[in-house]
Amino acid sequence: EVQLVESGGGLVKPGGSLRLSCAASGFTFSTYTMNWVRQAPGKGLQWVSSITSSGSYIYYADSVKGRFTISRDNAKNSLYLQMNSLRAEDTAVYYCARTSVTTSTNWFDPWGQGTLVTVSS
């Protein structure tokens, strides 16, 4: 079964740091682009960051650029999101998601169950 399981969320003070992890299983992790998407309480989905299969290409949403770092360890089938200088507006459920592809398009499937990050003093 293809599965993604996030961990590492919690309560952190403004200006603090947190590292999220996403453990992948059931597929060849090293061949897929992976992504982080977040959802603030009661709000919509916001793409956060993506990393290609080898880690050669990395992109961030402007709202997190310079503060968040996406990385992966293909030997451990794991995706990470290092979050520094956290702000109240970073409070959200963070999902990891795999990019599925055909020759003509791409989409996110599957998604993990999410991990909640709360930034508050």
Next chain:
Amino acid sequence: DIQMTQSPSSLSASVGDRVTITCRAGQNISSYLNWYQQKPGKAPKVLIYGASSLQSGVPSRFRGSGSGTDFTLTISSLQPEDFATYYCQQSYRTLMYTFGQGTKLEIK
């Protein structure tokens, strides 16, 4: 960034109704448009990818159409389990994805 605008933001309908949700892209995205369904407390799941391809296991009452800048998601006959929030997503700008703001489908 490619802006994605969904309408309506919310919608009330009854079981058995036919409903349509629209999504407009800020520029031509060809058929790089995906639709997701999200239920409260759950992760999103893909319904339609590539504007019109039905994800495996998704009921055939869901249909996606459109290309360029204008897209629609149609549910032909609403079932109780379809009441959820729906999001469109552009995947034209690979690695710089954007979602629509969502459409909440509620029971009338």
